[in-house]
Amino acid sequence: MAPVPGAFAVPPGALVRLAATRQRTSDLDLLHAALHSRRLVLLKALLARVGHGGLPSEAAAAFDRDWRLLARAEAPAPAAARRQLDYPAVGGWIVAALNTDGPDALATALRPLGGIAVGTALRTGARLDTVLPTADGHLTLPGIGVHATRTRHVRVRSGPRGVLLTPQGRRTRSVLLGPGGRGTGAGWTSLAVLPGSAARLDDLGTGPAPGPGTDRAAWLTRWRAAVALLEAADPWRAGEVTGLVRSVVPMTPAAEGASSGTLRAAPWAVHSALPGTARRFAEVLVHELAHSKLAVLADLLPLHDADASAVHRVAWREDLRPLGGVLQGTYAHLALADLWSRVATRPGASPDARRAARARRAEYGEQVADALPVLLNSHQLTHHGTRFTVSMKQHLHTLGQGRNTPHERSDSLSGDGDVR
Incomplete structure (x- = not known):
């Protein structure tokens, strides 16, 4: 079992595309x-x-x-x-x-x-x-x-x-x-296959921790509905989710704090309590998948040299965060801002749906905009980390200006497709 030969050089274009949350197959x-x-x-x-x-x-x-x-x-x-x-x-x-x-x-x-x-x-x-x-x-x-x-x-x-x-x-x-x-x-x-993908509902504790008892039917129904909403609003993002997620691991709902997460040692797994709606599940999948991508990239290419000291305040958490956590959260929220930007500009959307999507895009975009100076002024980003963060900033400025392809359907994440 020899490691893959050769150095893993990250081309500048790949770093920019990954920073914009929309990478190529290569x-x-x-x-x-x-x-x-x-x-x-x-x-x-x-x-x-x-x-x-x-x-x-x-x-x-x-x-x-x-x-x-x-x-x-x-x-x-x-x-x-x-x-x-x-x-x-x-x-x-x-x-x-x-x-x-x-x-x-x-x-x-x-x-x-x-x-x-x-x-x-x-x-x-x-x-x-x-x-x-x-x-x-x-x-x-x-x-x-x-x-x-x-x-x-x-x-x-x-x-x-x-x-x-x-x-x-x-x-x-x-x-x-x-x-x-x-x-x-x-x-x-x-393990149950999550429809339309090669992913599994890993509810049997096949990882290091035992799995809680789950309602498989509820999970599979919510997954189908979340993917359907993504396909309607952003087919590219739907394909990313169904192509990259390897497992969804049910979590016991937390009384407070995070209800989903990603383990750095286990990229492409989404750990989550059962989201209350299909729309929320779609956001969880996009959010946690962004964490996986950045976790793999950060192991491949150091993006900062900060330690684990929690000294930074961000809009989406009440507690102080280490710089690595700020970078991860900024990237995940940028992916959500990108998603809602495409929901807001898809053909055939109703005015109410567009307004709702623009509000979500603005909410996530403001969180990203607030965090970017924390990263750029930290003096702890590497050369590659600075390039990555500047590329995130540039992508944030483009959101809302793109146009979706004509074949996208008019139902959306902000419509009535949620499964309660």
Whole structure:
């Protein structure tokens, strides 16, 4: 598992386009390649940590087995394996394991590696025949599903036609998983596919943290409605959401504070409580996807040299924010201002819809305008960070002047399409 070769130089045009929140396919290819390379570096860091971690002999042997399984699973089709290794929950798991304190905690954190190897084999068609331990009677395949076996071990046999999971020590029917991850058999639950995309509703806790019980029907209905609204108002942005989001992870609603978020270790995952309306869900998707893009870019190209001190005040938060948080929030709010600008100028919109959209654009635009001087006057942006921020400022000035293409429909985010 070697990192992607070559330096990841970011062309000036790509930096400007990303700053304007509307990148080209080639810009995304660069981000995806950089993310994968970083994922492999983190895996190698985990290998080094295990080598120096003083693990108990049983845990060290289990890790060696699972690492070899992963290498075998990847071998037949590295491109397909890359899709599995880049799944957001895998990144979250690696970072959580690297941050454990002490051999016992590390040994516990390493247990999901076997399930990652099996999930990779399902994508590549690799032939595996092994027995894996479960965690509290569950074998988890990130991005695919969970097998509740109620046994301590599961025999895994995989090949081009799928994966067969057979609980050991109990008379239970085996589970057969097809290459797409759909399974039949007692105890198996697949993640739900979010319609019109390759994303999953990751409500089974396939990442480092357990998932809450969810109403899948409500989530899928709200997702469909949010995407439909984006398609009506801004087809490009709708395509970005359905093409880039890999998972939506339900959160327990917070009594106060943020109701959605993005983990830097797990780009392309949207963590959110169920939004109350389709319009709100559309905004959450655009907002959190902007955070993912900037998280990957910031790992690829340092944009500032500030520490984590929270010393800056912004319009969208009551607490003080570190400069990195100001940059992230400014970028996400610029994406929302961009979205509402296109809603306000689409053909066929009613005067009331245009007024509502212009008000939303102005609200987000003012938040961005207030934050830009904080960034530019901080003296902590790098050369690239300054160029990025100036490009954000230039894009903000253009909003409201663009014209949408004639084929866009007249219903909108500011219309009556919300699902309550």
